[in-house]
Amino acid sequence: MKKILIILLIVPHILLAQNKLNKHSIEWNTNLIFESSSLDKSFLNTMLYGGYITDSIKTNWINTGGNNNVLYSEITNGLSYSLERNNNTFGFSFKDRNILNASFTDDLLRLAFEGNFYYEDKTLDFGATSIRADRFQQYTLSYATSFKQVKLSTSVSYLSGNHHLSYIIEKGSLYTAPYGTSLDIAYDINAFVSDTASLNPFENNGNGLSIGLSTEFQFKEHTIHLSFSDLGFIMWDPTSITLAADSNFAFSGIEIDDFYSFNDSLIYVDDSTEDFPSSQKGKFKSYIPATFHFKVSGNSDYKYLKNYTFGIQGKWQPYLDNTPLSIEKIEQGFKESNFKTLYYMHSVFSTKYCDVIPTLSYGGYSSDTNFGFALSKGKKHNFTIGTHHFEDVLKSNSAKAVSVYFNIKFQF
Numbered sequence: 001m002k003k004i005l006i007i008l009l010i011v012p013h014i015l016l017a018q019n020k021l022n023k024h025s026i027e028w029n030t031n032l033i034f035e036s037s038s039l040d041k042s043f044l045n046t047m048l049y050g051g052y053i054t055d056s057i058k059t060n061w062i063n064t065g066g067n068n069n070v071l072y073s074e075i076t077n078g079l080s081y082s083l084e085r086n087n088n089t090f091g092f093s094f095k096d097r098n099i100l101n102a103s104f105t106d107d108l109l110r111l112a113f114e115g116n117f118y119y120e121d122k123t124l125d126f127g128a129t130s131i132r133a134d135r136f137q138q139y140t141l142s143y144a145t146s147f148k149q150v151k152l153s154t155s156v157s158y159l160s161g162n163h164h165l166s167y168i169i170e171k172g173s174l175y176t177a178p179y180g181t182s183l184d185i186a187y188d189i190n191a192f193v194s195d196t197a198s199l200n201p202f203e204n205n206g207n208g209l210s211i212g213l214s215t216e217f218q219f220k221e222h223t224i225h226l227s228f229s230d231l232g233f234i235m236w237d238p239t240s241i242t243l244a245a246d247s248n249f250a251f252s253g254i255e256i257d258d259f260y261s262f263n264d265s266l267i268y269v270d271d272s273t274e275d276f277p278s279s280q281k282g283k284f285k286s287y288i289p290a291t292f293h294f295k296v297s298g299n300s301d302y303k304y305l306k307n308y309t310f311g312i313q314g315k316w317q318p319y320l321d322n323t324p325l326s327i328e329k330i331e332q333g334f335k336e337s338n339f340k341t342l343y344y345m346h347s348v349f350s351t352k353y354c355d356v357i358p359t360l361s362y363g364g365y366s367s368d369t370n371f372g373f374a375l376s377k378g379k380k381h382n383f384t385i386g387t388h389h390f391e392d393v394l395k396s397n398s399a400k401a402v403s404v405y406f407n408i409k410f411q412f
Contacts, residue, residue, distance in 0.1 A: 023084040025411045029095075031076045033388065033403040035365040038069040040400050058113040062106055068128065069109070070338045072365035073100040082142075089153075091142040099289065101317070101365075102131045103338045116176045116183075124176075127188075129169040130319055130336070134288065135162040135201065136234060138210070149218040154211070161206030161234040164194040164286055168319045184250045190320065191243040192284050194236050208234030210288060222298040231290040231316070235283060243279040285321040289337060292316065308347050313364075315339035340367050353377070357386065366401050374405075382409040 036043075039061055080093030108126040116124065137160040144153035168190045175184040194205040210232020216225045295311030315337040316330070323329050344361035359372030374386025385406040392399035 023411060025082050025084075025409060027080045027082075027407065027409040029076070029078045029080070029405070029407050031074065031403075031405040033072070033074050033401075033405075035072045035389075035401045035403070036070065037366050037368075037400070039071060040398050042398075062109045062113065067105060069104050069106065070365050070367075071100070071102040071104075072338065074098065078138075080140075087146045089142075089144040091140075091144075091155075093138075093140045093142070095138040095140075097134070097136055097138060097288075099134045100132070101289070101338055104129045104131075111174065116174060117180075120176050120180065121178045122176065124174045126172040126174070127169055129172065130167070130338070132164075132166040132286070132319075134164050134234075134286065136160055136206075136208070136288070137162070137202070138230075142212075151216040153214050155213075155229070157210040157212075157230070157232065159206075159208035159210060159232060159234050159288065160204055161194065161208060161236060162201060162203055163196075163205065164192065164234070164236055164240075166192045166286065166319070182250060184248075186248040188246045189244070191241075192236075192286065193241045193243075195239040195241075197239070205240065206234045206236035208232055208288070210290075214293075222296050225293065225295045225297070225311075227291075227293045229291050229293070230288055233285050233287050233321070235285050238283050239281055240284060241279055242282055242284055287317050287321070287333070289339075290316040290333075304349075305347055306349075308345065310345045311343075313342040313344070339363075339365055344372075346372070348376075357384075359388070361388070368400065370401065380411045383407070 042057070043061055075098045076095055078093055078095035080091060082089055082091035105126055105128060107124040108129055110119070111124050111126060138157050139160070140155050140157040142153060142155040144151065146152070170188045170190075172187040172189070173185070177183070195203075210230050212227070212229035212231065214225065214227030214229070216223060218224075292314045293311065294313075295309055297307070297309040299307050314334060316333040317337040317339075318329065318333040319336045323332070340363045342361055342363040344359055346357060346359035349356040349358075355376040357372075357374040357376060359374075360369070361372065362369045364370070370389050371391045372386060372388045373390040374384055376382060376384040383406070385404070387393065387405070388403040389399070389401040392401045
C-alpha cells in the first residue's frame with residue numbers, strides 16, 4: 001500500500017517535469033506582395049478598380065521599364081504548429097498560396113497599349129515573354145535537431161494544385177510595312193492550362209511534392225545559415241490543356257478597286273511555315289519558386305548596432321520540364337525565375353515598447369534598393385507586422401512595390 005501511495009505521489013511530478021520539457025507553439029503568417037521592375041502602383045489600381053487610361057499614362061508605363069519587365073505578386077496565408085522537446089522539434093504547417101510571375105518586353109507593352117499604327121517599317125519584338133499563375137495549398141511536415149553547435153532541419157511538403165496558367169513565348173515578332181501594306185508575324189509559343197471545368201478555388205487539379213533542408217552552425221563569433229526550401233513541382237492532371245505553336249506568316253493587305261464589289265476573297269495570306277496552334281489534353285509539370293538562402297549573423301560592440309545579419313537569396317523556377325537535371329538545367333532555373341540575386345542586411349533594436357527591425361536590401365523581382373521596416377512585440381507571445389518596401393509607402397502612385405506581412409505566435 002505504501003508503495004502504491006509513493007507511486008501515486010511521484011508519478012504526477014514526473015509527468016509535470018516531462019511536460020515542462022515540451023514547448024508548443026502555434027503561428028499564423030500572412031504575406032502580401034506586389035513587385036514590378038517598371039509598372040507602378042497606378043497600373044495596379046487601374047487594373048483592380050478601373051478608370052480611363054490616357055495616352056500619357058500609357059507612354060509613362062512604357063518608358064519607365066527596361067528591356068525586360070518583371071511583374072510578381074504573391075498572396076500567402078499559413079498556419080503552423082511545432083512541438084519542441086529536448087533538442088528535437090517537430091512541426092506541421094498549412095499554406096494557401098497564390099502566385100503570379102510575369103516577364104515581358106517593352107515592345108509587348110507598345111503592342112498592347114498602342115497597337116502597331118505608330119510602328120510602320122519597324123519590328124516589334126515580344127519574345128522572351130512568360131506569364132505564370134499558380135494557386136495551390138502546401139502541407140508541410142518538418143523536423144529539426146541540434147547537436148553540439150550545429151542545427152539541422154528538413155521538411156517535406158505535399159502540394160495540392162488548384163489552378164495553373166502559363167504562356168511561354170520564346171520568340172515572337174511583328175513587322176509592319178510602310179503604310180501598313182503588309183504584316184509579318186512570327187512566334188514560338190507554349191501554353192499550359194489546368195482543367196477549367198470547375199471554378200472552385202480549392203479544386204484539386206494536380207498533386208506535387210517539395211522538400212527543404214537547412215543547417216546552422218557557429219563559426220567563431222558568427223552564426224552561419226545555409227538552406228534551400230520549396231524545391232518542388234506539381235504534376236497536373238491528364239484533363240489539363242497544352243498548346244504548342246511555331247508559326248511564321250505574312251498578311252499582304254487588301255487592294256480595293258471598287259468598294260461596292262469588295263468581298264472576302266480579296267484577302268490573301270502568304271503562309272511560309274505556318275503551324276496553327278494545336279491544343280490537346282494531357283499531363284504536364286510546373287515548378288514552384290524554390291528559395292536558396294545564405295546568411296551570417298553576429299553581435300557587435302557598437303551602441304546602435306548590437307546585432308546584425310547579412311544575407312543572400314536566390315530563386316529557382318524553370319519554365320518547362322524539358323531537359324534532364326544538369327548544370328545547364330540549374331542555370332536555366334535561376335535565369336527563368338525572373339529573380340535577381342537579393343542582398344540584404346538587417347538588425348534588431350530593442351526599445352521599451354517593442355523591437356524595431358530595419359532592413360536594407362538590393363535585388364529581387366524589382367531589382368531596386370529597398371528599405372524594409374517591421375515592429376515586433378513580445379517574446380513568448382509575439383506579434384510582428386512589417387513591409388519589405390517601406391520607401392514605396394511614401395511614393396503614392398509612383399511606387400513600384402507594395403507589401404505587408406504580419407505574424408502572430410503563441411508559445412505554451
